[in-house]
Amino acid sequence: MSSQKKKNLTATQQKYQAFAKAREPQRPVFLNSIRAFFVGGTICVFGQGLQWMYMTYFNFDEVTAGNPTVATLIIISVLLTGFGMYDHLAQWAGAGSAVPVTGFANSVASAAIEHRSEGYVLGVGGNMFKLAGSVIAYGVFSAFVVALIKIIVKG
Amino acid sequence: MEKFIWAFIIGGGICVIGQILMDVFKLTPAHTMCTLVVTGAILGGLGLYEPLVKFAGAGATVPISSFGNSLVKGALAEAEKNGIIGVLTGIFEVTSAGISAAIIFGFIASLVFKPKG
Numbered sequence: 001m002s003s004q005k006k007k008n009l010t011a012t013q014q015k016y017q018a019f020a021k022a023r024e025p026q027r028p029v030f031l032n033s034i035r036a037f038f039v040g041g042t043i044c045v046f047g048q049g050l051q052w053m054y055m056t057y058f059n060f061d062e063v064t065a066g067n068p069t070v071a072t073l074i075i076i077s078v079l080l081t082g083f084g085m086y087d088h089l090a091q092w093a094g095a096g097s098a099v100p101v102t103g104f105a106n107s108v109a110s111a112a113i114e115h116r117s118e119g120y121v122l123g124v125g126g127n128m129f130k131l132a133g134s135v136i137a138y139g140v141f142s143a144f145v146v147a148l149i150k151i152i153v154k155g
Numbered sequence: 156m157e158k159f160i161w162a163f164i165i166g167g168g169i170c171v172i173g174q175i176l177m178d179v180f181k182l183t184p185a186h187t188m189c190t191l192v193v194t195g196a197i198l199g200g201l202g203l204y205e206p207l208v209k210f211a212g213a214g215a216t217v218p219i220s221s222f223g224n225s226l227v228k229g230a231l232a233e234a235e236k237n238g239i240i241g242v243l244t245g246i247f248e249v250t251s252a253g254i255s256a257a258i259i260f261g262f263i264a265s266l267v268f269k270p271k272g
Contacts, residue, residue: 029178036174037167040218044166047213048159066216067252073217074253078260082268095173098184099191100166100217101253108257112265124265132257134185135219139192140246143226146200147242150227151234 032094039089039096047073047100070101077102081109107131162214165207169218188219195223225249 009017050072054065080086086106090097097103108128115127129136169191176187198204204224207215215221226246233245247254 027178029175032178033171033174036170040170040173041163041167041214044162044211044214044217045159047166047217048162051213051216069213069216070253071256074256075260078257078264082264095177095184095187096167096170098188099170099173099219101219101222102217103184103188104219104222104253105257105261108261109264112261113268114270116265116270120265124262128258128261128265131185135188135192135222136254138189139196139223139226142193142196143199143223143230143246144242146196146227147230147234147246150200150231151239151242 035092036094036096036099039093040099041096043073043097043100043102073100073102074105077105078109081106082113086110104132104135158212161211162217165211165214166217167214169214169220191218191220192223195220196227197223199224199227222250222253 047069051065051069054060054068055062058068060068077086080089086097086102087110090103090106097106108131111130111132112124112128115123117123118127173187173191176182176190177184182190195204198207198220204215204221205228208221208224226249229248229250230242230246233241233248235241237244
């Protein structure tokens, strides 16, 4: 908590914050990191295998093979999400399943499935990008700034 | 074969960075993903992401940080051809497959599957 926020709290509230902080369970950072490493690494190796398959059997080159690879990973991830298996994996693997592109697909699919009870237009259509939208928004804006700077610097 | 090992190490390494952002810096998964995407875009602009892709293959293209890199790459490639307006038209050029696939299959999933739990 920032010091600015702390100033606005009463003495009792500050005491509670300290009390809660002391009892907050310690996160097993090391164990979590090892799990994330193995799951994330395995997903990337699987992607590398797909890429190799597309390059060897389907006449894609190293650059174009990226598209079918990503699409295949997304289909698999959406299916696993639909069957409720990706959530179990995510619970165990943390960032290992969230950081690869499969986590992006999972956030789109799970939001779409979860909100279908609110209707297909406002529920599914409106909530699909609830999580993924922030990634796209920040990605596009930062890419825009970076590209502009690069063009200006290059002259 | 060597590429598979590097894909595992680099891909796993990027996930560990994400895990540390979540556990040590107490960011939510959404903040973590945004941080990685912005980092990928900056690295792409500096020309540091492409060598990593060459070196680690899917280890660098599968994590979400490559999304930022691809956005920059598409924007710059189009800008080279069509001038400054290319930044707007090219930004989704490379990432179109990923975003379209996520939208289309996410929508199909919402038609087929019922929410669980």
